[in-house]
Amino acid sequence: MIDYPARIGLASLPTPFKKLEKYVVPNFDGNIWIKHDELTGTEVSGNKVRKLEFSIAHALEENCNTLITCGGIQSNHCRATAVLGAKLGLKVHLILRGQKPEFLQGNLLLDHLAGAQITYLSTNDWGSHTAVAESLREKYAVEGGKAHFIPTGASDEIGIWGYIAAWEELSRNFEENDVDPEYVVIATGSGGTQAGLLVGAQIYRSITKVVAFNVCDDASYFRDKIRADVSLWKQRYNVEFDETDLNILTLEGYMGPAYGEAEDIVFKTIANLAKVEGVFLDPVYTGKAFHGMVSELSLGDRGRLQGAKDIVFIHTGGLFGVFPQHKNFQFV
Numbered sequence: 001m002i003d004y005p006a007r008i009g010l011a012s013l014p015t016p017f018k019k020l021e022k023y024v025v026p027n028f029d030g031n032i033w034i035k036h037d038e039l040t041g042t043e044v045s046g047n048k049v050r051k052l053e054f055s056i057a058h059a060l061e062e063n064c065n066t067l068i069t070c071g072g073i074q075s076n077h078c079r080a081t082a083v084l085g086a087k088l089g090l091k092v093h094l095i096l097r098g099q100k101p102e103f104l105q106g107n108l109l110l111d112h113l114a115g116a117q118i119t120y121l122s123t124n125d126w127g128s129h130t131a132v133a134e135s136l137r138e139k140y141a142v143e144g145g146k147a148h149f150i151p152t153g154a155s156d157e158i159g160i161w162g163y164i165a166a167w168e169e170l171s172r173n174f175e176e177n178d179v180d181p182e183y184v185v186i187a188t189g190s191g192g193t194q195a196g197l198l199v200g201a202q203i204y205r206s207i208t209k210v211v212a213f214n215v216c217d218d219a220s221y222f223r224d225k226i227r228a229d230v231s232l233w234k235q236r237y238n239v240e241f242d243e244t245d246l247n248i249l250t251l252e253g254y255m256g257p258a259y260g261e262a263e264d265i266v267f268k269t270i271a272n273l274a275k276v277e278g279v280f281l282d283p284v285y286t287g288k289a290f291h292g293m294v295s296e297l298s299l300g301d302r303g304r305l306q307g308a309k310d311i312v313f314i315h316t317g318g319l320f321g322v323f324p325q326h327k328n329f330q331f332v
């Protein structure tokens, strides 16, 4: 039905799709299904590898030998890129937001072990990160190489193919399990997962609503970002598509104090799900979104997920981000 561009198989797919059997949400008697995208691989775990299947295929088509990308110090996307670079024999140069910490841990430790070059850029200077990327690209060109720049989270018109394809996989999961979910829930950060799912749902004429909990920025930011990326996608791949029709639902209110910082209730939710189901969320993305989802569900018809009987939570990974925040679990 759709023509996919070049793609390389990097993720372990399809990922499992399973119902939570024991976890109880007050006032909710429907089913919570988990799409286990934290199982796309051990070291490449999470949602980013689905997008990188397309972003890196594009870089290889362009004969690049180096990948440049950017993100927070504990970026899952940067870690996945660093690992995939090592697997494929590509150099990786990361631009990370913040100071070099005293100890390398979590994703940053893995970046280092996978041999990525790292440039740290302070939060104040972050506005210039694309300019820094451009000057690195020039530096690699002078040295006789060729670098491809992948934007934050691989959320651009190339990367969104990852979750358009994931929608196809999800619709098979729904069919096999004989469910017609009212909602698919995700955490949104750079918007590419949300954009891909929304496009996938529209292409396949699904009535399932894609609902995102933002972990940074706000609903209007994601509306504009997704419309812009989908419009570029349409132009680049010459598809007929009406992006003004997209039903972009971003539920605010669960970001907590800041990106990467969570309230106690999020750490409690993570510990509780781990204990009851053996499923591990993270405090930056999935913990906030899962907490948002169960909070809204327990409000019943007064909540923003009213009418849910079957609801799907896409577990987008993030486990390595738990370890740098171990101190926040000490009260649990």
Ligand SMILES: *Cc1c(COP(=O)(O)O)cnc(C)c1O
Pocket: 046, 047, 076, 077, 153, 155, 187, 188, 189, 190, 191, 192, 193, 194, 282, 285, 286, 316, 317, 318
């Ligand atoms: C990046 C990330 C997200 C958000 O995905 P975007 O496509 O950037 O919006 C969600 N969960 C985890 C664990 C992530 O690493």
